Amino acid sequence: MGRRGVxxxxxxxxxxxIYHEPKDVxxxxxxxxxxxxxxxxxxx
Numbered sequence: 001m002g003r004r005g006v007x008x009x010x011x012x013x014x015x016x017x018i019y020h021e022p023k024d025v026x027x028x029x030x031x032x033x034x035x036x037x038x039x040x041x042x043x044x
Contacts, residue, residue: 006039014038 018034
């Protein structure tokens, strides 16, 4: 059975968690890299 895709709401929650947990400043490249590790695929 195939994997279920991640909903837009789940993607938002994952990105916000990445953004708020470390209390750090991110540039877009670093945020995209951390997002992909959290399972958020860009441009979908």
